[in-house]
Amino acid sequence: MPLPTALRRPLKSVFRVPNGAPVLTVLAALALAGCNTLGLTDETKDGGTTLYPCPAVGVLDGTDHVTLVTGAGTDLTDIVAKAEIGKVVSSCRYNVDESTITVDLAFDGLAELGPAATSRNLTLKTFVAVTRRFNAFDKKQVYEVPVTFEAGRRQMGFVKTVEGTVLPYGGTADGRIYQILIGFQLTPDQLEYNRNVSYIPIR
Template sequence: MSLRTVLAAAAIALTLGACSRAGEMDYLGGIRVARSTCPAVGVPAYTGDITLFDPPQSRDASAIDVTATITNLRTTCDETSGPDVIATTTFDVVARRRDATAPRQVVLPYFVTVVRGGNVVVAKRISRVALNFAAGQDRAQTTGQGSSVIARSAATLPEDIRTQITRKRKPGEQDAAIDPMSEPGVRAAVARASFEQLIGFQLTPDQLQYNATR
């Protein structure tokens, strides 16, 4: 299962408690969870690492020049003021090089993408981070950042859908055992209101294939 699928599933799961108070036990034994309009944040599969080769056409382990990894994502989200939800994620890029003889700067591209409903890209921005290796050092680290702006109205479930999902169902009622998420209209509404902020290296097709098959 890909990270994107996992994040989408998590967003849907959070929606089930849209109108509940967080941390309380439901009288039927469930746990109430408050849904947030903030996007889920993560790194898509195969895009969290990048490998540079020298010579570039080689894929031998002995030709690995630089490797880098995105790690330690930290997100702040403002969903309390104005018509937009603003999520800002800071992350670290840690890298290692083969030849530590001379000082060197390596610039790597990364993307910040906003995905709606698990598969619809609504925004994408390409940025770059610079890693500075000092002479004699084979490791370097830097920090990157990405932000997304999502309309609060788009990330909020319609009132009728919230009511349908959170309505308390008593044992013995005809629809007590029916999962409201099994209804196509409810699933579609939840998907439309679910957003993800995805961050990863902007890889070439060859680099992506290398990550997926190594």
């Protein structure tokens, strides 16, 4: 199924994402992992193959960055912080007996304190949403990502893992009927800001 224009950064399938593991480490593990490390049973199949394709996973266009402002937010000195999503990885497993697909994913990003920051602690709101081919929306979950800036640093990286998203399938359907979108959970004002103000990447 062709991906919609809103689905950005299509992903490469990898093995199960460990909790808290840096994304680059997860990618490197792909070359080292063997089938015996997956703990597969007779009714469980590793996804990411032609026979057992994983759902497409990507960043929803327009939600890959967020800018937190104070006051009118019309000047650079009004910026409290900004953050952006970087690399995303995913994996999936099929339970053939139960006709379900379990998806694990992880994404990293970078946050930066602005001139108006008054704290070195930041909480970012992100989301993971599941859509289906014949439904515009299936389900959505919001996750908070805490970021603490070390002394003397105005930029900090973050990693978020979301494991165990279970999706049903059946008949001739498979993982291709699903698309999983991630992004920052934006308020209407933040979404409007993203649309109207040119974003300068942190990286």
